[in-house]
Amino acid sequence: MSTTKAQPPAGGGGGGGGSGAVAGSAAVYKRHAAPSGGQPARHQQYCDTPADFSKVDSILSHLQQTESHDWVAEITHWSTQVCYLLLQNYNIARLSFQSYNFHLIFLTTLFFAQRIWFFLWRVTQFSDAHGLRFACHLTLFLVLLDSLYCALQLVIRDTFFASVYLVLPLLLSILFYQWYLKSQTNVFTAELFNMLSRCMYHSLETAYCIGVLPLRFLRYEYIYYDLSRCALLTAISTAHIFLSLLCLELHCLGSEALQQTRMLGEWRRITDLATKTPKKPTEWSCHSCPYPRGAIVRCKGRYYEAMAFLNTSMPTCPRRCILPIAFVLGDAKRAKALILGALLVLNVVLFQLVLWSNQWVMYAIMIVPNTIHFLYVKCRKSHSFFNPAHLNLRQLQWDLNIDVPQSKIAAGESTPFGGGFDRGWADGLPGDSDFGHGRGYGQSLGADDCVQCPNPLFMSAISASTSFFFGPAGSPRYPDLATS
Helix, strand or coil, X not given: CCCCCCCCCCCHHHHHHHHHHHHHHHHHHHHHHCCCCCCCHHHHHHCCHHHHHHHHHHHHHHHHHHCCCCHHHHHHHHHHHHHHHHHHHHHHHCCCHHHCCHHHHHHHHHHHCHHHHHHHHHHHHHCCCHHHHHHHHHHHHHHHHHXXXXXXXXXXXXXXCHHHHHHHHHHHHHHHXXXXXXXXXXXXXXXXXXXXXXXXXXXXXXXXXXXXXXXHCCCCCCCCCCHHHHHHHHHHHHHHHHHHHHHHHHHHHCHHHHHHHHCCCCEEEECCHHHCCCCCCEECCHHHCCEECCCEEEECCEEEEECCXXXXXXXXXXXXXXXXXXXXXXXXXXXXXXXXXXXXXXXXHHHHHHHHCCCHHHHHHHHHHHHHHHHHHHHCCCCCCCCCCCCCHHHHHHHHHCCCCHHHHHHXXXXXXXXXXXXXXXXXXXXXXXXXXXXXXCCCCCHHHHHHCCCCHHHCHHHHHHHHHECXXXXXXXXXXXXX
16 A cells, blocks of 8 residues: 655755755765665655655745845935935035035945945856846946046046045955955854954944045135034944845845854853863864754863853853844844934934034935934834744644654654754754743744744744754764764
């Protein structure tokens, strides 16, 4: 009597490079975990590991479809930068439009849209649609041509030394992306720290383009402007751009930012090593992360003890840098409330300037993009970090149980994920109690709990891979797979 195996819904293409690596590891693991010929066919079907990895791909595919790039926020971010640039020119030359340096304004406007141009460049590299690739190539060519023309006009009307002011942002961007960001080798913290670094760098870059370039490339030398008012406008715009870019980056990174923040951990320096362990601790390495609570390592000649449940940050990293990040980004609701609070403070400051300053029109205009951003963050329901799209957990539960007899699930017998269904996904993930939410690590996470969980931790690629490859001790769950 033959049986037909039910197939789970297709969704293997959403994982990108991460899902491809997981699928490659699955083929390696199948060679180590293949059952012997004497085992029944049912057990061989039950240990079909590539099928279990395809369920992770289904999760990634769902996230890709429901949490696409936020183009509304992207265009709004660019428009906000252009608005502040125009306000700075108004602050310098008022309504004397013949005094505006339109070549600089147009060049800076194109430079502010660099995230959009990079996206179009990636489309030309990975898209198979020839018409779309041609349109992207044409757009990028026109952008490059206009940028070179505007830069050449600025240099001709000024001195050759002025070209240094124009080339400086490009040189710094190359160093930032090609050297600084690539120097992050810890895969458990690289995405998080690189995201914060990009937000800080591009906000300072905006401050340079708004606060320095318009004052350097004045159309006429006799133009009078208030330097303190220009500096105040630059400071407020820099703060707002940082918050706007942070919301964009959090949406791009999604729940991985939450997962990596919660795994940063905490280290305590040990002065008396003999009382802690008789063995000599090993050197800290990012390849051995995450370290469990109580692990003792040596870093730069000093010894440290891991204090948190999972610890991925470098022991020598200052606590004054780790604690604010963990506090702000360790909880999605708290992060949203803090960002809304910061936008509200900016609006209050601008409202006071409207009441006290004789240039109230400029500050009143600045309230508009701040208010729009506040309402967008407050009312939007599909942000992948603040309000992540929920998985269809009942369908996912069906996928996980389709090949497992209900008697095995009820008895809590072994599954391909290293334990019964109540332990398979929960063992590899920190419980909510370790992050202040009430469920202990390694406790039973039953099917009903999964269905009722509003934001399951395994909804991101980092969570899924961590839950499979790492156990409670912070070591690979399957040594043969790790060493192969």
